[in-house]
Amino acid sequence: MQLNREGIIGESPALKEVFGVLAKVAPTDSTVLVTGESGTGKELLVRALHRNSHRREKPFVPINCGAIPKELLESELFGHEKGAFTHAVRTRPGRFELAQGGTVFLDEIGEMDLSLQVKILRVLQEKEFEKVGGSRTQQADVRVVTATNRDLEKEVEAGRFREDLFYRLNVIPLHLPPLRERGDDVLALAEFFLHRFCDQRGRKLLGLEPEARDMLAAYSWPGNVRELENFMERMTILVDGPEIVPGDLPEKIWREMGRERPKLVTREADVRAGFVWPTIEHLREQDMGLKDFLDAVEERLLREALTMADGVKNQAAEILSIKRTTLIEKLKKKKIEG
Numbered sequence: 001m002q003l004n005r006e007g008i009i010g011e012s013p014a015l016k017e018v019f020g021v022l023a024k025v026a027p028t029d030s031t032v033l034v035t036g037e038s039g040t041g042k043e044l045l046v047r048a049l050h051r052n053s054h055r056r057e058k059p060f061v062p063i064n065c066g067a068i069p070k071e072l073l074e075s076e077l078f079g080h081e082k083g084a085f086t087h088a089v090r091t092r093p094g095r096f097e098l099a100q101g102g103t104v105f106l107d108e109i110g111e112m113d114l115s116l117q118v119k120i121l122r123v124l125q126e127k128e129f130e131k132v133g134g135s136r137t138q139q140a141d142v143r144v145v146t147a148t149n150r151d152l153e154k155e156v157e158a159g160r161f162r163e164d165l166f167y168r169l170n171v172i173p174l175h176l177p178p179l180r181e182r183g184d185d186v187l188a189l190a191e192f193f194l195h196r197f198c199d200q201r202g203r204k205l206l207g208l209e210p211e212a213r214d215m216l217a218a219y220s221w222p223g224n225v226r227e228l229e230n231f232m233e234r235m236t237i238l239v240d241g242p243e244i245v246p247g248d249l250p251e252k253i254w255r256e257m258g259r260e261r262p263k264l265v266t267r268e269a270d271v272r273a274g275f276v277w278p279t280i281e282h283l284r285e286q287d288m289g290l291k292d293f294l295d296a297v298e299e300r301l302l303r304e305a306l307t308m309a310d311g312v313k314n315q316a317a318e319i320l321s322i323k324r325t326t327l328i329e330k331l332k333k334k335k336i337e338g
Contacts, residue, residue: 022174025174029143035149036178060105078097187217219257
């Protein structure tokens with residue numbers, strides 16, 4: 001049977017090695033531990049594992065162990081009986097019950113509390129569990145696949161993860177390499193995302209100027225595939241020309257190349273009487289949120305207007321095209337003497 005990649009893009013040797021292991025382990029019921037940095041696409045790989053297994057027609061049920069408060073996670077996993085705790089107004093099935101016959105994906109397993117790790121170990125060893133507040137034992141006919149971006153061996157050494165559970169999960173380790181180790185997959189993914197986002201927006205496909213391609217391929221992409229995907233979406237929104245050129249790339253890429261990014265963008269769509277529109281990249285470079293950024297811009301313009309008007313508030317208000325009362329209110333709010 002041909003391997004179903006579940007939309008995973010790439011032909012690099014590092015990724016082909018992953019596919020080789022995937023093809024061997026998918027038909028089995030062995031427990032798999034997927035490791036890799038954030039943004040590498042671990043859930044996509046786990047979905048491919050399920051799609052190529054004999055359980056493919058049964059449910060695939062994911063749960064992010066780091067996104068749910070620890071006091072609620074047990075109920076999410078195993079369900080609860082009516083009255084088991086405050087607000088438990090009815091009996092509710094958990095993920096293991098919903099996934100019967102299929103696959104349970106425990107993402108960010110390294111975030112799980114030690115007390116709950118014991119119960120996961122029981123599911124793996126005994127193939128059974130109980131609802132919160134219940135006494136009836138239920139069978140767990142599921143395949144358990146886990147993923148983490150943590151080094152679980154170090155977590156075991158630090159006493160934050162059970163050693164017995166680690167070895168029970170790590171039957172088949174499957175490491176998804178970071179994007180920087182996948183060579184030409186960067187450009188293959190970039191073009192894939194460009195096609196998708198341009199199509200969604202009904203715009204003509206953006207090209208990649210050769211130098212821009214080289215810079216994208218050489219960049220380390222610390223946020224991995226997720227960072228590249230978000231970047232390509234941004235390009236399809238902000239770039240008005242027919243192709244992405246080096247000047248469209250953010251400062252951090254230029255900096256990693258050891259080069260200085262051109263200070264001015266010359267395309268007419270980006271420049272209005274010498275004004276360069278700020279981008280999200282500017283906010284990230286300054287480590288600011290939108291409110292802080294807008295506050296800083298407003299304060300700078302207020303001070304500049306006061307300087308131009310020699311402190312005369314009527315004139316400063318005219319320069320800014322606002323009412324004098326509005327100006328005074330803003331100065332008071334920002335504690336600017338004028």
